[in-house]
Amino acid sequence: METKRIHILEDDQEIRNVIEILLKEEGFELQLSSSFAELKKNIQDAMPDLFLLDVMLPDGNGAEICEDLKTDMFTKHIPIIVMSAQNNSEQKAIAAFANDYISKPFDIYDVLDRINAQLKISEENSPAKA
16 A cells, blocks of 8 residues: 655644654654645645645635635645634635544544545545546
């Protein structure tokens, strides 16, 4: 099985570190960004298999970034999980076509389960698997 690449867009260094450690232990390849500008630069090198986006960012809103990614022909097929500590963010994330939503504080194993579930759905829906 090929290694799955996950792009984490999270401006909180501690949260990013926790997620990074967990996902690396699980064998994922990671791309890390702390801003939307950095994400755009990073995905030019290699597309991820899944995006994990925070809502509150220094240069944008994760829900809007999610919508941008979901309406771009190159990234619309990639599952996106949006994370936020804000109460009203879940509706925004769903409206922005997010595949899943995680509220903070989160259980790290719940995050892992949700990532694996989205990757499985994405793989099953992949035209390459036919």
